[in-house]
Amino acid sequence: MKVTLKVWRQKSASDKGKIETYKLDNVEDHMSFLEMMDILNEQLILEGQIPVAFDHDCREGICGMCSMHINGEPHGPDRGVTTCQLHMRMFNDGDTIYIEPFRAKGFPVIKDLVVDRSAFDRIQHAGGFISVPTSGNTQDANATPIPKPDADKAFDAAACIGCGACVASCKNASAMLFVSAKVSQFSLLPQGKVEAKRRVLNMVEQMDKEGFGNCSNTGSCEVECPKGISLENIARMNREYLKASVSSSE
Amino acid sequence: MATLDAKIPEGPIKDKWTNHKNKINLVNPANKRLIDVIVVGTGLAGGSASASLAEMGYNVKSFCFQDSPRRAHSIAAQGGINAAKNYQNDGDSVYRLFYDTVKGGDYRSREANVYRLAEVSANIIDQCVAQGVPFAREYGGLLDNRSFGGVLVSRTFYAKGQTGQQLLLGAYSAMNRQIGKGKIKMYNRHEMLELVKVDGKARGIIARNLVTGEIERHSAHAVVVASGGYGNVFFLSTNAMGSNVTAAWRVHKKGAYFANPCYTQIHPTCIPRSGDYQSKLTLMSESLRNDGRIWVPKNKEDVQAIRDKKLKPTAISEENRDYYLERRYPAFGNLVPRDVASRAAKERCDAGYGVNKTGEAVYLDFSAAIKRYGTEKALISGEKGASEARIIELGEAVIEAKYGNLFQMYEKIVDENPYKTPMMIYPAVHYTMGGVWVDYNLMTTIPGCYAAGEANFSDHGANRLGASALMQGLADGYFVLPYTIGDYLSNDIRTGEISTDTPEFEEAETAVKTRIEGFMNNKGTKSVDHFHKQLGKVMWNKVGMARNEQGLKEAITEIQEIRAAFRKEVLIPGTAAEMNPELEKALRVDDFLELGELFAKDALERTESCGGHFREESTEIGGPQDGEAKRDDENFAFVSAWEYKGEPSDAVLHKEQLEFNDIELKQRSYK
Numbered sequence: 001m002k003v004t005l006k007v008w009r010q011k012s013a014s015d016k017g018k019i020e021t022y023k024l025d026n027v028e029d030h031m032s033f034l035e036m037m038d039i040l041n042e043q044l045i046l047e048g049q050i051p052v053a054f055d056h057d058c059r060e061g062i063c064g065m066c067s068m069h070i071n072g073e074p075h076g077p078d079r080g081v082t083t084c085q086l087h088m089r090m091f092n093d094g095d096t097i098y099i100e101p102f103r104a105k106g107f108p109v110i111k112d113l114v115v116d117r118s119a120f121d122r123i124q125h126a127g128g129f130i131s132v133p134t135s136g137n138t139q140d141a142n143a144t145p146i147p148k149p150d151a152d153k154a155f156d157a158a159a160c161i162g163c164g165a166c167v168a169s170c171k172n173a174s175a176m177l178f179v180s181a182k183v184s185q186f187s188l189l190p191q192g193k194v195e196a197k198r199r200v201l202n203m204v205e206q207m208d209k210e211g212f213g214n215c216s217n218t219g220s221c222e223v224e225c226p227k228g229i230s231l232e233n234i235a236r237m238n239r240e241y242l243k244a245s246v247s248s249s250e
Numbered sequence: 251m252a253t254l255d256a257k258i259p260e261g262p263i264k265d266k267w268t269n270h271k272n273k274i275n276l277v278n279p280a281n282k283r284l285i286d287v288i289v290v291g292t293g294l295a296g297g298s299a300s301a302s303l304a305e306m307g308y309n310v311k312s313f314c315f316q317d318s319p320r321r322a323h324s325i326a327a328q329g330g331i332n333a334a335k336n337y338q339n340d341g342d343s344v345y346r347l348f349y350d351t352v353k354g355g356d357y358r359s360r361e362a363n364v365y366r367l368a369e370v371s372a373n374i375i376d377q378c379v380a381q382g383v384p385f386a387r388e389y390g391g392l393l394d395n396r397s398f399g400g401v402l403v404s405r406t407f408y409a410k411g412q413t414g415q416q417l418l419l420g421a422y423s424a425m426n427r428q429i430g431k432g433k434i435k436m437y438n439r440h441e442m443l444e445l446v447k448v449d450g451k452a453r454g455i456i457a458r459n460l461v462t463g464e465i466e467r468h469s470a471h472a473v474v475v476a477s478g479g480y481g482n483v484f485f486l487s488t489n490a491m492g493s494n495v496t497a498a499w500r501v502h503k504k505g506a507y508f509a510n511p512c513y514t515q516i517h518p519t520c521i522p523r524s525g526d527y528q529s530k531l532t533l534m535s536e537s538l539r540n541d542g543r544i545w546v547p548k549n550k551e552d553v554q555a556i557r558d559k560k561l562k563p564t565a566i567s568e569e570n571r572d573y574y575l576e577r578r579y580p581a582f583g584n585l586v587p588r589d590v591a592s593r594a595a596k597e598r599c600d601a602g603y604g605v606n607k608t609g610e611a612v613y614l615d616f617s618a619a620i621k622r623y624g625t626e627k628a629l630i631s632g633e634k635g636a637s638e639a640r641i642i643e644l645g646e647a648v649i650e651a652k653y654g655n656l657f658q659m660y661e662k663i664v665d666e667n668p669y670k671t672p673m674m675i676y677p678a679v680h681y682t683m684g685g686v687w688v689d690y691n692l693m694t695t696i697p698g699c700y701a702a703g704e705a706n707f708s709d710h711g712a713n714r715l716g717a718s719a720l721m722q723g724l725a726d727g728y729f730v731l732p733y734t735i736g737d738y739l740s741n742d743i744r745t746g747e748i749s750t751d752t753p754e755f756e757e758a759e760t761a762v763k764t765r766i767e768g769f770m771n772n773k774g775t776k777s778v779d780h781f782h783k784q785l786g787k788v789m790w791n792k793v794g795m796a797r798n799e800q801g802l803k804e805a806i807t808e809i810q811e812i813r814a815a816f817r818k819e820v821l822i823p824g825t826a827a828e829m830n831p832e833l834e835k836a837l838r839v840d841d842f843l844e845l846g847e848l849f850a851k852d853a854l855e856r857t858e859s860c861g862g863h864f865r866e867e868s869t870e871i872g873g874p875q876d877g878e879a880k881r882d883d884e885n886f887a888f889v890s891a892w893e894y895k896g897e898p899s900d901a902v903l904h905k906e907q908l909e910f911n912d913i914e915l916k917q918r919s920y921k
């Protein structure tokens with residue numbers, strides 16, 4: 001099939017950037033979206049132009065490295081997948097495809113489609129852990145049974161890949177879904193309960209510092225999240241936050 | 251020339267590690283603050299090492315080329331992690347895990363290291379649970395296990411099909427705690443391009459800041475390389491796109507021996523390739539072999555009809571299917587080790603039974619498991635006399651709970667529903683057992699330079715068992731390296747900070763800059779991928795699943811030619827002083843082109859077959875093992891450790907003789 005690509009090109013963080021148009025006429029539907037981008041880049045290189053920079057690594061939907069706003073949606077039109085898992089069979093011959101970086105104040109553009117998501121890391125530094133030593137001298141793993149429903153829910157929250165699509169999809173550029181996933185995972189597990197209060201307060205404080213917006217419950221994050229992280233987590237974090245603020249004098 | 255001393259502690263195997271820990275030198279906490287350690291890599295090995303070293307009090311500088319440590323390739327591991335917990339009470343023990351690993355590795359690993367790995371394995375699970383890793387649980391709230399290829403017990407812990415992700419996020423959280431405290435300084439989007447040696451010791455690295463292109467000097471008292479495996483030398487593999495050999499290769503060129511480069515694992519269950527544009531291959535976890543049965547049609551007419559899309563696999567009756575693993579290996583069936591399963595698939599496809607248009611695919615079929623689970627579930631939930639359709643529905647739900655994300659991944663890629671029609675799979679390059687040679691302390695032949703995780707060669711011999719890489723990465727990082735490194739660093743408490751303002755750093759930096767300028771000024775005409783694909787083709791065809799003398803010799807010449815052409819004709823657009831993914835790739839492929847040759851040379855030298863290394867000249871003829879790989883213990887029970895001498899063809903072979911005192915050398919039989 002043939003496609004026309006409208007790609008955001010920006011030389012560096014300080015460059016203004018603009019949309020460029022490219023045409024590809026040898027695209028197959030079994031190709032992944034990023035394989036289509038590889039072909040574009042190969043073509044650009046051979047024409048003596050600069051290839052399009054984009055983030056990617058695992059190409060199987062788990063590392064969270066790929067991003068891209070495709071036709072107005074983070075990770076493109078398919079549901080429950082990342083950009084690297086999107087396939088060209090989702091598009092039609094003759095389509096025009098708009099490809100832009102994730103747009104959010106907390107995610108400044110580095111080059112072309114590559115953005116800086118280090119704010120997510122800084123939120124995790126503030127509290128995304130359980131304070132246990134790494135000596136291995138902890139109690140036996142089966143000493144504290146965890147009810148399966150809790151373990152399963154903790155797992156579902158822990159499945160977040162830190163891609164940032166939730167932020168990119170949100171009109172307020174809120175990071176609530178991402179932060180609440182980590183807060184929820186730990187608050188559901190007995191091991192994480194001990195520090196639950198401190199964790200939620202510190203992580204939310206850092207989130208606000210990074211310039212992410214407020215949550216106004218539009219729910220677009222849940223729709224665009226490639227890992228099905230549920231809004232329930234935001235509700236749980238709000239409860240945790242309230243509890244912690246009330247008793248934070250401890 | 252360095253000598254090959256594995257430094258295996260004295261005493262009975264079960265006491266070696268304890269005795270060693272009791273005897274080695276320690277650094278007192280106040281002095282640890284005066285010592286810097288560089289860790290290259292933030293996967294399970296590097297992430298856990300960084301966190302542990304920082305917690306012990308060292309100042310750690312960690313590097314990764316991704317934008318966050320959480321994205322290291324370990325994140326993609328699916329199936330699980332082994333540990334000798336014996337929670338299932340099925341006869342597992344430290345000894346059995348040790349035995350299985352040595353046997354699975356086809357008797358080409360170092361006993362003492364493997365025993366230690368088995369010994370610390372149980373602690374890993376305790377540690378991870380304490381960190382909040384949400385492993386799968388049973389209804390009683392206790393941890394669940396599954397079984398993996400090559401073993402007869404259930405010792406694999408898992409978190410759906412995302413075990414690597416959950417373990418890595420555990421290590422990442424431990425790192426975050428230390429980053430928050432300022433004990434780890436994290437360098438994201440940085441790539442190590444050179445090791446710096448001062449007075450023969452590893453004292454720092456040269457790294458490129460991948461955002462600005464700046465070349466930076468970083469110093470430390472010791473350098474740990476935990477940069478993962480080099481499967482991408484094949485271009486197509488299940489590894490992440492960025493996985494590379496550069497850090498390991500650079501320390502090799504500075505004096506670290508490279509061990510068993512030819513030991514590569516070709517994983518039996520991957521999604522077959524679909525076209526020339528293919529950029530990587532996707533693994534379907536080995537855990538699927540617990541419930542999936544592998545087969546091809548018995549009759550060639552059926553094969554042809556399937557390829558012509560005139561026949562559906564589900565329409566082929568039981569008696570016309572060849573469940574070839576169950577047929578050839580009745581004891582282990584679909585759960586034979588990976589090397590055996592891969593070769594068996596290749597054998598069937600080479601014989602003309604492959605089930606897709608390329609002829610390189612076999613079926614992995616879940617219909618029997620779906621029916622079995624469905625029936626069981628119907629009984630438990632009191633649905634006596636449930637209809638066939640209802641049973642299938644119930645069975646599919648069980649399969650979904652176990653492997654849902656894998657099935658989804660498959661469907662997205664192949665556009666077929668694997669609940670309804672068997673998956674198509676084919677072997678693909680997956681893991682490299684070879685790597686930087688290390689002694690019992692995980693130190694390379696360069697003093698102060700360590701290697702951990704997949705980057706070293708240590709524990710898996712010629713074939714790794716499923717779910718053992720995650721175990722090894724975390725064992726190295728949490729429990730081994732943090733102790734053994736102290737023995738070396740105890741001599742450095744008075745050294746003081748290592749200055750980067752020295753001729754050694756200057757020289758290393760200049761070398762890196764010259765190399766980069768060479769590429770930038772090289773006004774070639776072809777892309778990096780062009781050459782990488784060429785290399786991959788040679789590797790796959792001549793240094794892949796089956797190898798022979800003639801092919802290997804041809805491969806060596808061809809790789810030399812590709813390397814020469816690459817250096818002359820490659821085109822790198824843009825500049826070096828900015829983010830430049832093509833330049834990053836070029837530097838990696840340049841190293842792959844050298845490693846590839848050494849890899850083939852190593853395979854040529856080893857005229858026996860062992861584990862993942864299959865020399866066509868060395869097979870059993872006649873008898874019950876007819877056609878199976880034939881090992882040659884008399885002449886090859888050693889580790890090949892290669893010393894760099896300028897060109898890969900000049901590399902000098904050193905042999906670490908392997909001694910088997912606790913396990914009898916036997917032919918591996920899974921029949």
Ligand SMILES: Cc1cc2nc3c(=O)[nH]c(=O)nc-3n(C[C@H](O)[C@H](O)[C@H](O)COP(=O)(O)OP(=O)(O)OC[C@H]3O[C@@H](n4cnc5c(N)ncnc54)[C@H](O)[C@@H]3O)c2cc1C
Nearest residue numbers: 291292293294295315324329330442478703704717719720
């Ligand atoms: C698809 C897949 C599934 C798997 N499933 C399983 C499984 O179920 N069970 C199991 O036991 N094993 C599994 N494995 C194997 C296992 O995942 C790996 O062997 C293991 O995770 C490697 O960990 P590591 O820490 O050594 O390296 P990696 O996780 O590969 O990390 C390498 C790190 O080094 C960094 N790095 C590399 N080079 C440089 C450089 N030059 N400069 C700076 N940084 C650098 C990277 O940024 C990264 O942080 C699987 C592998 C694959 C490919």
Ligand code: SF4
Nearest residue numbers: 160161163164166225
């Ligand atoms: S919550 Fe979903 S969209 Fe947001 S970072 Fe996590 S995986 Fe990505």
Ligand code: FES
Nearest residue numbers: 057059064066084
């Ligand atoms: S590249 Fe890893 S999630 Fe897309």
